[in-house]
Amino acid sequence: MPLSALAAPQADAAGGPTVWILDATDRPFTSTTPPGRVPTEIELYAARNAYEGAQILVRSGSAQTGVSVTPGALTGPGGAVIPVANITTRYEYNHPNIQKVGNVQNPPDGGTAYYDGLMDNTPQPVAANTTYAAYYQVYVPAGQAPGVYIGSATVNSSLGAVTVPVSVTVYGATIPPTSQSTFKMNNWFSSAGWDYAGTEASIPNVYGVQMYDANWWKVEANIAANMARHRNNVIYADAVALLIPDTTVDAAGRFTFGWSTFDRFVNLFVSAGAMQYLYTPTLLEPPASDPQLDTLVPANGVSGAVKHVLCRPDSAAANGCPDTNNWLNQLFPALKAHLDAKGWTDNFYMSALDEPTTAQQATAANWLYTQYEKYFPNPRTNEAQLTNFTGNAAHLSTQTPLTSNYDANVALYQNYRISGKDLWLYSCILPQGSYMNRFTSNHLSATRLLPWLTWKIGGDGYLHWGWNYWHDDFSPPYPAADTFNTWQTGDHWLVYPNKAAYGIYDSLRSEAQTAGLQDFELLQQLAAVKPQAARTLAETLITNPTAYDLSGWNVEGRHKQLLDELASATGDLALPFTDDFSGGDHFWTHTRGAWSTSGARYAQSDAAARWGDVSYLRGRGYTDVSVGVDLQITGVSSFGGSTNWAGLMVRSANGTDMDSGYLIAQRNNGQVFVYRSGTTIGSASVPGYVPGQRTRLRVVARGNAVTVYSGTGQAPVLTVTDAAFTAGDVGLVTGGASANFWNARVMPTSLAPAESAAVTASSSYEADGWGIRSAVDGQRPSAPNAAGWSSSGSVETNHAEWVRLDLGSTRPLSRVDLYPRGDGANAGQGFPVDFTVQTSTDGTNWTTVSTQTGYARPGATAQTFPFATVTARYVKVTGTNLSRDQFGAFRMQFAEIEAVGGDLALGRTATTSSSVEYPTEGWLTANLTNGTRHTDLWNSSGWSSAGAGSPNTTQWARVDLGGPSRISQVTLYPRDDIPNTGRGFPSAFTVQLSADGTNWTTVVSKSSYPRPGAGGLSFAFAATTARYVKVTGTTLTADQFGVYYMQLAGIGVS
Structure with a gap:
C-alpha cells in the first residue's frame, strides 16, 4: 500500500448518525461522504492568543432533525480550564449558487452549492444522505498555561447523540494582539x-x-x-x-x-x-x-x-x-x-x-x-x-x-x-x-x-x-x-x-x-x-x-x-544534500526547460530556452550555505550566443524563478556573474576557461557575502556583498543555453564550518593544483585542479609544519577529519607521522584534543579524530614528524580538512533492514539523516520499513558516522504529520553502537514504549567512541490500517 494513504486520517465511528471530523482548512460539501475509517476525535494545536478550529460532519441515510453541536469545557494541566465561553460551534450555511472561478474545488456531486457562511448554533433539519457541517472553534487566551486540554463536544440529533472527544495542545508561543x-x-x-x-x-x-x-x-x-x-x-x-x-x-x-x-x-x-x-x-x-x-x-x-x-x-x-x-x-x-x-x-x-x-x-x-x-x-x-x-x-x-x-x-x-x-x-x-x-x-x-x-x-x-x-x-x-x-x-x-x-x-x-x-x-x-x-x-x-x-x-x-519547532530546544534545521543524479531527479522541481537525467548527468537540453529555466531542490530552505556543481554548457541560442550561461540559484524566495534570489552563473565566454532581481551586481573572468568545458562552480553565501569559485584557480574569482536575500531555495538554472550538471552538493555552513574558512599555514605550495584554499573547498578527493594543501618548507629535512583554520565564530566541535591526498598510487603520501590537533577560542591559547605518533600511511579515506565536545573558533593541525611525497620531499599534505560538531549523523550514510523507498511521497532511507526532522508528505516524509502483519517483526536502521566519533546521545524523531504523529514508532527497541559495524554494544533498551508526540526523543548514555549507530525495533506498532511498520522522521547522534 502506498504510504501516501497514511496522510488521510481515518478511524471508526459508532452508532446513530455517522459523525466524523474534518480539519478547518479543507472544504466539506453536502455530498461529502465519510472515508473508509472515519476520524472521530478533534485534535487541535494552538498558540496562545489564537483561534483553532475543526469541522464536525454529520450524515445519515435517514432524515434528521434538531442537529446541533454542544461544546464542553476543556481541562488541562494542574486543573487549568478553557471554559465553554471560549468555544463556539456554528453551523455552516450551504450557498446554492456559487459561480466557479479560479482554482476550483468541485463538490463530489458536481453541483454549485458550497458551504461558507458560519451561522449560529440553532438546531437544523438535515435531509437523508446529506452531510451537515458545523465549525468548532476554540480561543486560547494569551495567558493560558501550556499543555494538553481534554474534553468533548456533543452532536445532537433526532437519531441519537454522539460524543466527540476533543484535545487541544496549547504551546508556549503567543500570537501578538x-x-x-x-x-x-x-x-x-x-x-x-x-x-x-x-x-x-x-x-x-x-x-x-x-x-x-x-x-x-x-x-x-x-x-x-x-x-x-x-x-x-x-x-x-x-x-x-x-x-x-x-x-x-x-x-x-x-x-x-x-x-x-x-x-x-x-x-x-x-x-x-x-x-x-x-x-x-x-x-x-x-x-x-x-x-x-x-x-x-x-x-x-x-x-x-x-x-x-x-x-x-x-x-x-x-x-x-x-x-x-x-x-x-x-x-x-x-x-x-x-x-x-x-x-x-x-x-x-x-x-x-x-x-x-x-x-x-x-x-x-x-x-x-x-x-x-x-x-x-x-x-x-x-x-x-x-x-x-x-x-x-x-x-x-x-x-x-x-x-x-x-x-x-x-x-x-x-x-x-x-x-x-x-x-x-x-x-x-x-x-x-x-x-x-x-x-x-x-x-x-x-x-x-x-x-x-x-x-x-x-x-x-x-x-x-x-x-x-x-x-x-x-x-x-x-x-x-x-x-x-x-x-x-x-x-x-x-x-x-x-x-x-x-x-x-x-x-x-x-x-x-x-x-x-x-x-x-x-x-x-x-x-x-x-x-x-x-x-x-x-x-x-x-x-x-x-x-x-x-x-x-x-x-x-x-x-x-x-x-x-518554536517549542523545541534543538537548533535550527540544517539540511545537507548531495546528488549524483543516478536515481533520477525526484528531489528537484521545474516548470520550464527540458530537464532529464542519464546516468550521473542531469541535463537541460533545450539550448533555445529562455533565461531562467530553473530546477530547484524542493522542500528545503537555506541561509548560510555552500553550493557546488560540475557543469558544462553544451549549446547556446543564437540570441546571446556565448554570453548565455548556466549556473546556480541561491536563497531564492520562489524556487522556479530567477529574480527572487541570487543567480550565480558561468557564461560560455568565460565570465561569471552574480545577478539579483534584474541587476548584475558583480562579474569576473575565469582564468583558463574554454567554451564548452566541464568546470566546477561553487558558491558560498555567508551573511551578506556571496563568494564564487570557478575554473582552475584556487582563489575565489568573485565576491559581492549584498543583504537583499537572506534565506531561500537552491536550484540549477540555464539562460539561453543547454547544459549538463553533475555532482550537486549543498552544505549548510553550520555543518561544515571549515569549508571556506580562513586558512593560514606555516608554508604553502601554490602550484600544480595545490593551494591553501583547496584545504577547505568542500572537495574531499584530490582533483587535478584541487589537489588540496601542501606545505613547502624545507623539503630535504624532516621538520614541523602547521595549518590553521579560523571558523569565523565559536561553535561546538567534537571531531576533526583529515582527508589524505587520494591521487592514485600517491594516496596517503604527505600524511604526517606524528602530529597534534588543537583547538582555541582566541587563536592564541590552544588546547590539544588529539595527539598521534607513528601514524601509518593511510589510504584515500577520511582519518577521523574524535574528542570530547569543546567550544572553539580555531583548529590547528601541527605535524612534527613528516612523511615523504612521491618525489622524496618532506611535506605535510591534506586533500581536505573538516571540523564537525553537534549532530554527527547529518548527511551521513544510512542503511536499513528494509525500506519502502517511495520518492514521490517522500519515504526514503536517506531521509533518516537529511536533517528535516519532520514528516512532510510529498517532500521528506522520513523512513518507513516494509509493512508486516505482526508486531513481532524486527526492523532496523543504521547510520555510519564516517569515522570514530565520541557520542553520548541518540535522538529519534517520530513521524509528526497530523493525525499520524507517533505512528510507526516501535514500542520495543534498542540503540546499539559499534566501532566496526559487526560487533555491537547495547546502550539503550526500551519496551512498552508509548506512542510519542512530536519532537526528538533523546536517549543519553555514557560517552563512547563509535562509528556506527543502530536502532532496532523488536516490537512494531500498527498504522490505522492494521499494518505494522517501523517509521522515523530522522535520527540524530551527538
Missing part, C-alpha cells in the same frame, strides 16, 4: 465615503439603517470587533467623508474642520483592539482619462455645512469647485495636526489611486502626493496595482501588486522591496486560473496560504477590496444582495450580514484567512531563531503563486510543525 501584528491586513469595508455610492449604501440598504443613526453605529462597532477578532489591523476609514458632519466653510472658502465623527469612528476600532493602521480610501476617483479629486464644498453653495463633490486636480476655482491646491493646503495640515494630537500620524496611509493605468492618473497622483508630502514627510502611501504601473512609484512607500502581476514582474517588485518599500499582495476578481485567491469555489488552503506566500516573498501585507460589498453589481440604486442565495463568486464579500443582531456572520474563508495570519506571526517568530526551519516548512507548502499544497491536512500539519 491584532494591534501589534507584523502583518498588515487590509480588507476594505463599508462605512462613510469611499465611492460615496454603492460602498456607502451597503450597510444602510442591508440593515435598514441610516448613516450615523444609532444602529449604523452598532453595525460599525460589530465590524470593529470582528476586525480585531480576525486580525484585520489596517482600518479603512475615509477621513474626508467622516469630516462632513462636523465641518463648516465660510464664504471666503476657509474650512473649520470638525473631527468628532472621525474620532468616534476610529475609536471604535481602537477600543476593539483592531486599529494598528489607518488607511484612507483613494482621493482621486475615475475616470482614468480625467481623474477627479474628492473635495468638500458648501452644501448650499455659499457657506456653512459641507458636501462632497468631485473636482479637477491642480485647478483653479471653477464650476462650483474651489481651487484644489487651496483645498489640499487646508485639508492636509489640519489632518496632520489632528493625527499628531491623537498619536496616529505614523500609522496613517494616504492613497491617491486605485488600479492606475494612465498618464493622466500619474500626473494627478504625483501632484497630490507632492502636496501631501509638504505636511507629511516620509509618509505611508499605498495603492492597489492591477498592472506594473510605475507612473507615481516614487511617491509610494508600499507596492501592492496583483498576485499574478507580481508573478510576472518579480524583479521589479523585489527591487522595490530591496530599496526599502513594503511589499504587499493584492487580489480581487483577479487573478484566476491556478493563482491563490479567496473565491468561495476555491480550495480553502489557497485562502490560508496567501499570508504564507507573502512571507515567502519578503512581503508584509495583503489587500482585498471586498469585505462586505453586499450588492450584486455596481449600479444604482444599489439594492441589497441576497448574500446567502444569490449567484456569487466570493469576490464581493468575505462575510455575511447578521441583520437581526446588526452584526456579522463569519465564513470558512474568513476563518482560513485568520488562520493564515496567525501562521504568518509564527513564521516571523520562528524565522528570528530558526530561519532555515521556517523557510523549509514554507517551502514544503508553496513553490510559487500558482503551485501550492491543496490539502488542508498538510497545511494544518505545517502549522503544528511551526509550533513544535
